[in-house]
Amino acid sequence: MQRREFILASAAVAATTLLPQTPAWARERKVRLGMIGTGMRGQVLLKELLRRDxxxxxxxxxxxxxxxxxxxxxxxxxxxxxxKAYGQDGDVHAYRRLLSQRGLDGVIIATPWEWHAPMAIEAMQAKVAVGCEVVAGITLQxxxxxxxxxxxxxTPYMLLENVCYRRDVMAALQMVRAGLFGELVHLQGxxxxxxxxxxxxSGDSAQPYGSGVEFGAKGWSEARWRTEHSVERNGELYPSHGIGPCAMYTGINRGNRFTHINSxxxxxxxxxxxxxxxxxxxxxxxxxxxxRLGDxxxxTLACENGETILLQHDTSLPRPYSLGFRVQxxxxxxxxxxxxxxxxxxxPPHKWEPFQGYQDEFDHPLWKKYEKDAAGAGHGGMDYFVIHAFVEAVKAEAPMPIDIFDAVTWSALxxxxxxxxxxxxKTLEFPDFTKGLWQSRKPIFAFDAKY
Incomplete structure (x- = not known):
C-alpha cells in the first residue's frame, strides 16, 4: 500500500472508531420541535423538518x-x-409562550440576529434544546x-452553520486528516x-430582493433588519461561513485555539x-x-499551533458569490x-489540477450515505445535513456536532x-471561551458525527 493510501485508511479507521452513534433506542424516536422565525430563512429550514418522519x-x-x-x-x-401558532398578535415576546408549550424537545431559532442570544438563553433556561441560526450574539457579553x-x-445548543457540511469543504477535511496537505500553515475563508x-x-412581500431602495421599517424581510447593521456597525459581521470550516481543519477548541485577532x-x-x-x-x-460598514x-487570526487564518467580509460591491476558501x-x-x-x-510541477477528481476520491462518508436524502435541500444539500445533525443529536441525547464552544468562538469574531x-x-488577544479545556477536548464535531 502506498504511504498516502495507508495514511488515509488509518485516518478513516481512527475516525470511525471515535464517532458517536445513534443508539438503537433513539433511532425510531420522534422529536417534537418548534420554530421561532418563519421568514425566508426559517422556511428553508422548516422544509427540511417537514420532510422528516x-x-x-x-x-x-x-x-x-x-x-x-x-x-x-x-x-x-x-x-x-x-x-400551534404564536405571534399573530404582534407580541415580540410571543416566543416565550412557545417555549412554555409542554413536551417541546427542541427549537430552531431563525430570527434577526439581535434576537438570537436572548431567545437561546430563555430556551436553554426552559430546558429546550437550541438549534440557532448564525450568529450567536451581537456583543461580546x-x-x-x-x-x-x-x-x-x-441544555444542548448547536449553531446551525451549514457551510461546514458543504461537499467540497468536507472532502478537503478528509484530505487534511489524510495528511495530503502536510502540516497546515495558512487558511483563508x-x-x-x-x-x-x-x-x-420596495417593501413588497412578493418582491423581497432588489425591487427598490427601502430598508428598516419600510423594507421587507432582511431589508427590514439586516441593513441597519451596515449603517451602525463596522466589522466582520458574518464570520461563521468562513471560519467554521477553517476552525475545524485546524482543530480550534480541540487541541488548538485562536490567540490573537485584528481587523x-x-x-x-x-x-x-x-x-x-x-x-x-x-x-x-x-x-x-x-x-459605517466598510465594503x-x-x-486575521493567529492560532496557538502557529497557523494563520485570513477572513474577508465583502457584501456591498458587485461580485460573484464565493467563500474564498484556501487550505495551505x-x-x-x-x-x-x-x-x-x-x-x-x-x-505536475507548478501546475494546478482540477479539484473534482480529488473530491471524488476523498468524498466524505456522510455525503456518500445521505446524498439522495439531501437532493433538493437548500444550499446544495447543506441544509439537509445541518438539520439532520441537530435532529439526530436531540434524538440520541448526544453532544451537538457544532457545540456551544464552537458557536461562541466563531461568532465572537x-x-x-x-x-x-x-x-x-489594533491587535487584540482572543478570549479563551473554553478556559483551558481546548487542550484536552476530543475532536468530535460536525465532520465526525455519523449523523
Missing part, C-alpha cells in the same frame, strides 16, 4: 402574519398536523451570557456575497452607489444614509475560487473585529 413540528412563531401563514401552509401542504447559560443549564439586492427592496476595514462606497443608481438620483432618503473587511500546508494547497488543487509530488477597527486596527 422523525420530527413533529408542533409550534411556529413569527410576529409577521404573512410569514407565519406561509409556515402554517407549508405544514398543511406536507400533510402534517397543524402546529452576549457570547459570554449564552455560553454561561448553556454550561449552567446543560470569508463571506464574499453581493447582498445589495438583499439589503434593499481592517476599507472605505464604504458600495451601498451608497447602489441606492443612487437604483433610485435614479439622490432624492431618496436612502441615498443620504452614511453607512471590504479583512480579519507544507505539501500543497486547495483553493475553492478556481476549484483547483496542487499537491507536491502528485500534481464579530464584536472583536468591531473593537479592533474602532481602536485603530
Amino acid at each position: 422523525d420530527v413533529e413540528v408542533v409550534a411556529l412563531c413569527d410576529i409577521e402574519p404573512i410569514m407565519l401563514k406561509r409556515g402554517m401552509d407549508m405544514a398543511a401542504k406536507a400533510g402534517k398536523s397543524a402546529p 452576549d457570547h459570554w451570557d449564552v455560553l454561561n447559560t448553556q454550561l449552567r443549564t446543560g 470569508g463571506y464574499q456575497h453581493d447582498l445589495r439586492a438583499v439589503k434593499f427592496n 481592517f476595514a476599507s472605505k464604504a462606497r458600495g451601498l451608497h452607489e447602489y441606492t443612487v443608481a437604483k433610485s435614479g438620483g439622490t432624492s431618496h432618503p436612502s441615498t443620504q444614509v452614511k453607512f 471590504i473587511v479583512t480579519t 500546508g507544507t505539501h500543497g494547497l486547495w483553493m475553492d475560487l478556481n476549484q483547483s488543487i496542487h499537491i507536491e509530488g502528485r500534481s 464579530t464584536p472583536l473585529s468591531e473593537q479592533s477597527i474602532a481602536e485603530g486596527f
Whole structure:
C-alpha cells in the first residue's frame, strides 16, 4: 500500500472508531420541535423538518402574519398536523409562550440576529434544546451570557452553520486528516456575497430582493433588519461561513485555539452607489444614509499551533458569490475560487489540477450515505445535513456536532473585529471561551458525527 493510501485508511479507521452513534433506542424516536422565525430563512429550514418522519413540528412563531401563514401552509401542504401558532398578535415576546408549550424537545431559532442570544438563553433556561441560526450574539457579553447559560443549564445548543457540511469543504477535511496537505500553515475563508439586492427592496412581500431602495421599517424581510447593521456597525459581521470550516481543519477548541485577532476595514462606497443608481438620483432618503460598514473587511487570526487564518467580509460591491476558501500546508494547497488543487509530488510541477477528481476520491462518508436524502435541500444539500445533525443529536441525547464552544468562538469574531477597527486596527488577544479545556477536548464535531 502506498504511504498516502495507508495514511488515509488509518485516518478513516481512527475516525470511525471515535464517532458517536445513534443508539438503537433513539433511532425510531420522534422529536417534537418548534420554530421561532418563519421568514425566508426559517422556511428553508422548516422544509427540511417537514420532510422528516422523525420530527413533529408542533409550534411556529413569527410576529409577521404573512410569514407565519406561509409556515402554517407549508405544514398543511406536507400533510402534517397543524402546529400551534404564536405571534399573530404582534407580541415580540410571543416566543416565550412557545417555549412554555409542554413536551417541546427542541427549537430552531431563525430570527434577526439581535434576537438570537436572548431567545437561546430563555430556551436553554426552559430546558429546550437550541438549534440557532448564525450568529450567536451581537456583543461580546452576549457570547459570554449564552455560553454561561448553556454550561449552567446543560441544555444542548448547536449553531446551525451549514457551510461546514458543504461537499467540497468536507472532502478537503478528509484530505487534511489524510495528511495530503502536510502540516497546515495558512487558511483563508470569508463571506464574499453581493447582498445589495438583499439589503434593499420596495417593501413588497412578493418582491423581497432588489425591487427598490427601502430598508428598516419600510423594507421587507432582511431589508427590514439586516441593513441597519451596515449603517451602525463596522466589522466582520458574518464570520461563521468562513471560519467554521477553517476552525475545524485546524482543530480550534480541540487541541488548538485562536490567540490573537485584528481587523481592517476599507472605505464604504458600495451601498451608497447602489441606492443612487437604483433610485435614479439622490432624492431618496436612502441615498443620504452614511453607512459605517466598510465594503471590504479583512480579519486575521493567529492560532496557538502557529497557523494563520485570513477572513474577508465583502457584501456591498458587485461580485460573484464565493467563500474564498484556501487550505495551505507544507505539501500543497486547495483553493475553492478556481476549484483547483496542487499537491507536491502528485500534481505536475507548478501546475494546478482540477479539484473534482480529488473530491471524488476523498468524498466524505456522510455525503456518500445521505446524498439522495439531501437532493433538493437548500444550499446544495447543506441544509439537509445541518438539520439532520441537530435532529439526530436531540434524538440520541448526544453532544451537538457544532457545540456551544464552537458557536461562541466563531461568532465572537464579530464584536472583536468591531473593537479592533474602532481602536485603530489594533491587535487584540482572543478570549479563551473554553478556559483551558481546548487542550484536552476530543475532536468530535460536525465532520465526525455519523449523523
